[in-house]
Amino acid sequence: MAKPPVIVLVEPQLGQNIGKAARAMLNFGLTEMRIVNPRDGWPNPEAGPAASKADIVLEKAEVFDTTAEAVADCSQVYASTVRRRDVHVPVVGPEEMADEIRRSEGRSAILFGRERSGLSTEDVALSTRIVTVPINPEFGSLNLAQAVILLAYEWSRGADLAQPTVREEEPPAPMGELEGLIGQFEESLDRKGYFFPPERAQATRRTIRTLMTKPGWSSREINALRGMLRTIESAPRED
Amino acid sequence: MAKPPVIVLVEPQLGQNIGKAARAMLNFGLTEMRIVNPRDGWPNPEAGPAASKADIVLEKAEVFDTTAEAVADCSQVYASTVRRRDVHVPVVGPEEMADEIRRSEGRSAILFGRERSGLSTEDVALSTRIVTVPINPEFGSLNLAQAVILLAYEWSRGADLAQPTVREEEPPAPMGELEGLIGQFEESLDRKGYFFPPERAQATRRTIRTLMTKPGWSSREINALRGMLRTIESAPRED
Structure with missing residues (x-):
């Protein structure tokens, strides 16, 4: 079983969003967060309260100056973004991403861009894949924590994180x-x-x-x- | 192809959360929201700004006095909650729920409880299934909009692929x-x-x-x- 992916927040703006992302991660068993050049420095006093007891993720979070350094030990890097015309990087869906991560022997990272503007061309260019959540073409509005939770959920679906679904019903009578x-x-x-x-x-x-x-x-x-x-x-x- | 599920918010407390749930829904093409006995009445001026342009969902939202009335036309009702010992209702995972909804000929509803306390025993008792998102057993902390977005996403994943299944059985009554x-x-x-x-x-x-x-x-x-x-x-x- 491959190691869980690293979640990389690239230049996040609000501490609150970093906390919410941590909480989203921990729900699905992801604990390794890396933060690239956070706007308001680190640690950020607004992150803890928003993490809602997912402090363990924030305490272990590592800070890097550049995205390249943050993913230096990862063999697969997924840029979470919409399709981009400016870079030629293969596009996969969340399910395909999760399959690849689970099969991979090396480490994987998933990059999330800053709240307003997303990932830069440079960040996407150093990724091995673009991962795009298929959303309503007429209304796409995922915030940072939502994007994190959907991809973390997708990873966990096949990761055996939780017990198999059992029906708690009593067995039918003879x-x-x-x-x-x-x-x-x-x-x-x-x-x-x-x-x-x-x-x-x-x-x-x-x-x-x-x-x-x-x-x-x-x-x-x-x-x-x-x-x-x-x-x-x-x-x-x-x- | 079955109709998309109805999202039923039972006694939601904060208008902001109703707005966020609407936004979560619309990302995955769900537009039908029903609200049971909202604490602060309806319409709620705090819902709109939190919906982030998903106003269409809020404008169409219907308000009911009781959960039973809100699901009266639905033949399948999913209670989004953790496993419950107080009621014997079969438990399914999100994927199984989505499959069932897509195959169903009748309407389906997914119930979400109030922010603090979740669904009451009575609400769960009138559901045909409990749907539980398998989360980290040591840290489960999904807020209302996150629970909505995960189940909406799961529904949307196969919404294009699903073939109408021919069932010889008659559909369940509303x-x-x-x-x-x-x-x-x-x-x-x-x-x-x-x-x-x-x-x-x-x-x-x-x-x-x-x-x-x-x-x-x-x-x-x-x-x-x-x-x-x-x-x-x-x-x-x-x-």
Whole structure:
């Protein structure tokens, strides 16, 4: 398994955004942040509160003078930006990026540009790929932390970071218990003359069976339903 | 191709967060927002500036008094939350959710709870699924707009690729029809004094809701069941 990618913020302007990016990273298990030439210096007192307890990321963050230095140990560098006409760099989507990072033996970095103007031509030129999140062509408005969280999420999807999705449902009851419910339901209906005319009875019973089989109720649920049915059929409450 | 999911914000507290959620949605082509009982009323003057030109989403947003009303026309309802022990609702990941929504013939809704406390047990109980974003087990800190953007992104990823699937099954009935069945069932039980002692009534109603939500019965099936229930409750056959 490849190491998680490094997140490189190039000339970020607001400390708050650096904190939010840290928080976005840590949600998906990314902890290595590098900051290139931050406008307001480093450390930045506004970053901590915005990080919302992701301080560990900020404490470990490293600062560099240039993007080239920040990615010197990385063999794959992804420039997070829209398609660019000014540089010839292959464009990939987030999923392809994540696949490549996971397969890579070397380190990978993902570059994010400054809030207003994004990455410079020079920054893109030293990247091995452009990574573009496919967004609404008529409305593209991702801020720094959102761009970070989407790519971090995409990386984590295949990284086995979290437990596999399990269904917490109780297992469906054995068919014998389901038969008990169906039988009880049919008897209740039969006592009220529901299966009339007799020619239709078979089709009606089939409908009931289909209805009751569909949910995959658990034993507990089937017991609860049988109790409810008994109640509805019981003598009227006297009060 | 299924319709895009409706985003339902349940009792959101800050107008700013409603605006940010709108912006997150529009990035991935979602435009239908519903707001349940917003704390500060609606419209909220703080929403617009935070939406960053996603005003179209806010202008079209609809306000409802209850979550049940907000999802009455939806046949699939996803509660965006962590795993819950208080309700038995199947848990899926974002990808599985997106697949299901794209294949579904009915409308789908994704519920997001209030900023501090998330979704109530009642909101989760009326959902057909819990959707959980797998995050760092040691640091989970997604804000409202981030949760929205991740699920919107996941939906959009395959939105172009998905083929309409032909299902032989009838589509699940809209939630409004299911509410009718649940209401009738509860009344039948209530008439026989089932909800006793009163302290247990709420939990019992929740169990019933979970049981009835699980199957995804079609409109035809729900009508059949309501007829059967009426029959069971009717006066004894005289013969």
